[in-house]
Amino acid sequence: QGQLVESGGGLVQPGGSLRLSCAAPGSIFRIAVMGWFRQAPGKQRELVARIWTGGRTVYVDSVKGRFTISRDSAKNTVYLQMNSLKSEDTAVYYCNSVVNDINSWGQGTQVTVSS
Numbered sequence: 001q002g003q004l005v006e007s008g009g010g011l012v013q014p015g016g017s018l019r020l021s022c023a024a025p026g027s028i029f030r031i032a033v034m035g036w037f038r039q040a041p042g043k044q045r046e047l048v049a050r051i052w053t054g055g056r057t058v059y060v061d062s063v064k065g066r067f068t069i070s071r072d073s074a075k076n077t078v079y080l081q082m083n084s085l086k087s088e089d090t091a092v093y094y095c096n097s098v099v100n101d102i103n104s105w106g107q108g109t110q111v112t113v114s115s
Contacts, residue, residue, distance in 0.1 A: 009109030022095030
């Protein structure tokens with residue numbers, strides 16, 4: 001806890017875009033699988049997207065074609081570009097890192113999609 005720092009959440013209208021950022025210590029970022037999870041009220045936390053150090057990515061079906069995860073090694077930062085947002089994307093989004101099967105989490109950032 002406390003090593004992953006997220007930013008970029010907020011209120012956006014349906015169809016709009018947001019970009020989330022997550023900064024990590026370089027010692028972690030260089031070797032970690034990075035990802036974004038989300039948790040909506042009354043629901044379990046779910047994986048949204050994940051990116052490996054080599055650039056391989058996976059996405060939950062509901063965001064494919066709309067969200068893009070990327071990582072910038074020069075800035076030790078992972079991004080989640082979210083386009084064509086829908087009301088069902090409303091949730092708290094959490095940055096995640098995995099190193100040797102050990103998970104670390106950011107504090108979470110609220111994304112609200114509403115008109």
